[in-house]
Amino acid sequence: MKRFIVLTAFIVLSVFLFSCAGAPKQERGLGTGAGIGAIGGAILGQVIGGDTEGTLLGAGIGAAVGGLAGHQVGTYMDRQEQELRSALAANEAASIKRERDILTATFGSEVLFDFDSFTLKPEGYAEIGRVADILKKYHETSIRVEGHTDSKGSEEYNMLLSEKRAQAVKNVLVQRGVSSGRVQIVGYGESQPRFSSDVMNRRANIVIIPIKKDCSRRD
Secondary structure (H helix, E strand, C coil), X not given: CHHHHHXXXXXXXHHHHCHHHCCCCCCCXXXXXXXXXXXXXXXXXXXXXCCHHHHXXXXXXXXXXXXXXXXHHHHHHHHHHHHXXXXXXXXXXXXXXXXXXXXXXXXXXXXXXXXXXXCCCHHHHHHXXXXXXXXXXXXXXXXXXXXXXXXXXXXXXXXXXXXXXXXXHHHHHHHCCCCHHHEEEEECCCCCCCCCCHHHHCCEEEEEEECEXXXXXXX
16 A cells, blocks of 8 residues: 555656646646645655655655746736735835846835844834735745845945845745745845935845746747
8 A cells, every 4th residue: 555655646746747748838727736746745755754754855845846837927927916016006115026027026124124223113014924925825936035235334234234134024924924945035235226315225125036847848
């Protein structure tokens, strides 16, 4: 019986590993590959490991089978962009920008941080929470949180402060249910000023990048 379950799990994973090689013009449900891949991986992990750790490891491996086929990315990001714009529409200090299929949500310091601080303001928690609620629905994306500062103080100090600001935003995303493994942080210090105003340069960005299937698509 155990051998049969192992074989079944391998078949499930194999089907989704090579799914992009067949029927490339047929639409498949978004996220289905990751969901079923995770189930198959979890079965395999439990059978092999026999414990919770093995199950979680197997699920993680199986989820990696997922990802968006090339023809799915645009529609997937369209929906996510629309929801983000609706969620942040009432906040003039927040904006959404799109470059191809990469979305960037930018928050000014008047929403997130006081001068020389990486402690999120109460309204900052609320805004990041709204973003997190959407990111949880669109799990076929990776997330990069970028921290920035103004030019006051030394470059070294500002670099550290920007990293702490990025980490503070990530902490809220994770607290609101976004997987920590999806989120990386980076601090740019004072190196990327976009505005003439110091207040506006003390900002944080949430960059949302679609995860694509790692295989060739044949038309």
